[in-house]
Amino acid sequence: MQVLDLKNVSKTYRNGTIAVQDANLSIREGDFVSFVGPSGCGKSTIFRMASGLSAPSAGQLEILGGTPEQARKSNEIACVFQEATLLPWVSVRDNIALPLQLRKESRKRQLEEAERVLRLVGLLDYAKALPRELSGGMKMRVSIARALVAKPRILFMDEPFGALDEITRQSLQDELLAIRQKTERMTILFVTHNAFEAVYLSNRVMVMTPRPGKIAGEIGIDVPYPRGERFRSHPDFGRYVSQVSESLRH
Numbered sequence: 001m002q003v004l005d006l007k008n009v010s011k012t013y014r015n016g017t018i019a020v021q022d023a024n025l026s027i028r029e030g031d032f033v034s035f036v037g038p039s040g041c042g043k044s045t046i047f048r049m050a051s052g053l054s055a056p057s058a059g060q061l062e063i064l065g066g067t068p069e070q071a072r073k074s075n076e077i078a079c080v081f082q083e084a085t086l087l088p089w090v091s092v093r094d095n096i097a098l099p100l101q102l103r104k105e106s107r108k109r110q111l112e113e114a115e116r117v118l119r120l121v122g123l124l125d126y127a128k129a130l131p132r133e134l135s136g137g138m139k140m141r142v143s144i145a146r147a148l149v150a151k152p153r154i155l156f157m158d159e160p161f162g163a164l165d166e167i168t169r170q171s172l173q174d175e176l177l178a179i180r181q182k183t184e185r186m187t188i189l190f191v192t193h194n195a196f197e198a199v200y201l202s203n204r205v206m207v208m209t210p211r212p213g214k215i216a217g218e219i220g221i222d223v224p225y226p227r228g229e230r231f232r233s234h235p236d237f238g239r240y241v242s243q244v245s246e247s248l249r250h
């Protein structure tokens, strides 16, 4: 089943900047798709349009058979950004329960669901902690848990691990893949500058051209999940990374 479809989608900002031009893209349920490209090529703009935060200037964009606004209202999509954006005065558990609180779910359900996702990201012991008591990697896990709490069908992740050190980053990549294994058929769209990260995580890597961004090519990572250290050190991994880096240069 197709979950996201872009046909000749373009975005020109009010100041005249053409951020995206004629993007065509079709994403199937369960895909893990990474977008890589030079800074300013319009990766975030594509995400903002697909998640209903900004309207395309031209073209057609369909998500889960409807508009991004509909998908957003029915909590079928969720976003994670580079900044964890947690409420500083609220416990980890209540930060995570926030989307359910806004939907006026019962307190019982809020707590049950928060506990479910806290377990998923391995932070059950920190349920009552405040964000300032957490490391950068833990804050990002909370942010991921908050995105997962309403069981979205599509998860948008815009450079979520960009601000983390390499070791934390790799362990969060493994955790994300483990979560994906447990979260049936969730589709993940992921922006990164890092070819290693894109290859490790995705089954499809979209390479974008410099601004105005177009999708220049797609590289399929034909390696089954679950993936782990064996894949990171396998010659195929290096070959895929070179292929992605090479297409970024053209």
Ligand SMILES: Nc1ncnc2c1ncn2[C@@H]1O[C@H](COP(=O)(O)OP(=O)(O)OP(=O)(O)O)[C@@H](O)[C@H]1O
Pocket: 013, 014, 015, 017, 018, 019, 037, 038, 039, 040, 041, 042, 043, 044, 045, 046, 211
């Ligand atoms: N609200 C806006 N108004 C005007 N121009 C904008 C706006 N948002 C983004 N742009 C411009 O559109 C282009 C694409 O921006 P976008 O943030 O989508 O790129 P990106 O590929 O995500 O960049 P980066 O990798 O640096 O995060 C850039 O030139 C940027 O300056």
